[in-house]
Amino acid sequence: MATQTQLLQAIANNQGNYGGSSFGEFMRTKPPTFATAEEPMDAEDWLRIIEKKITLVRVREADKVIFAANQLDGPAGDRWDTYKEAREEDAGEPNWEEFTTAFLDNFVPAAVMRMKKNEFRRLWQGNTTVQEYLNRFTQLARYATRDLADEEEKIDKFIKGLNDELRGPMIRQDHDSFQSLINKVVRLENDRKVVEHNRKRRLTMNRPPQTAPQRPKGTTSSAWRPTVVTTSRPTASSNFHRPVTIQNRAPAPNQATTGSVRPESCFNCGEYGHFANKCPHPNKTPIRTGANATAIHGTATPAAGRDLFRTPQTNRTATGFGRGQVNHVRAEEA
Template identity: 35%
Template sequence: MVNTRRNNQGGEDLPPPPPITIEQLMMMQTQLLQQMAQSMQNIGKRNENAPPQLRAIERQLEISQCDDKEKVLYASRLLQGAALDWWDSFRFGYTEANPITWQEFRSAFRSHHEPAGLMKLKKKEFLALKQGSMSVVEYRDKFIQLSRYAPTEVEDDEKRQELFMEGLNDGLQYQLLSHTFASFQQLVDKAFVIENKRHQMEDKKRKF
């Protein structure tokens, strides 16, 4: 049986869209890689020594469905300035018979551009993070940003919720402690709802 879909006007059923061809997929990959290269060039123009944003590169490469060898090839071609100097030194000694894997590239790149001392400082900053004057959304963003420096501390959803809760202001903590949340996102959503309700109540008091 052929699947169909109904048009917006409620008329006759329309046939499903044709499958994506190999040529179309290759074109999509090319466009993604061009966008990625342009973004990296812009970074290089702002600061020649600034290392490329590896996480952004990884996302683009995943979307373009590159294999392990292609990831190393494309990512290395986008390096500029100090990052390119690092690459020229790092790849010395590797051959076609002993190529650099994507995991080796990622680990070495991060180790070079994120020294162990910096990692320790960022981890301490994360573990000491408090909401303070930040909104729930701002606190969440900062929490997620720093959490990558302490992967074992947030390796499961329960630990992530516990640390996030500890950093919230006392009033929010008090209202949330009596609840159990199925996920970290549900905890954040509930904290945001409570915060927003508080702001509404405070606005009413000021008007009166």
């Protein structure tokens, strides 16, 4: 590298003796540097730009490789140094043809070129726009120049890769040039987008509006919530976990049967109009069991059991079986 730098300096100082352009004039054209390439064509583009700038400033044939190699950086510069060291000592300095061949072999391999060519042959539009498809078509066409011998083959290949709704109208037309084809297919794509947009807008306008549930008067939007009614079913057939519905419904007066007690009647005598604590018949002793009470007419004996849940025992020998009464108590009264 030091020898190469000294040589470039000598060329710049003694340019008048060579009859060609100086290294300073070449650098004023701002030639790009090259380190590595993600796409093979990036390396080929760099080489093409360097050739144009060398021709522009009329660089001598002996100086072309020196000027171009000075723009190699990073991995590309290391590869060029390795290539030069592997050459025979008496081979002399490499010329421009040797430089371009070695550069393309390292950064534009033939295997990658074949892959790109096959990718171009399988290219189709898919979900991309016409402009995106055109950009990819132009990029990959450089790897398959022999497949596009003339303008007609280029037009046929581009139409073949279009989507069905665009390919059909383009096949039925004549195209003067490739650019004429591009203009027609771009206009057709735009017209289809406008038609589709108008169709969706009409569907939206014709759709009935969705009404929200009405809010009661006097309530704010933050405090009001619509009533949600949910129903549930028992998951098992067993009656153990089945919910029991209690209906608080008092029977009508004319529906009373023998032995029943009307609501709010006396627990002692069963008559309507007073309670047990003011009953005019104190000889009837009420016995209460749980929340309900059963009035037993006759002489009562001590009850078996304990607490509220006890069974009344009557003197059956003296009075016989007593008559029981069941009181219906509403949930509000309980």
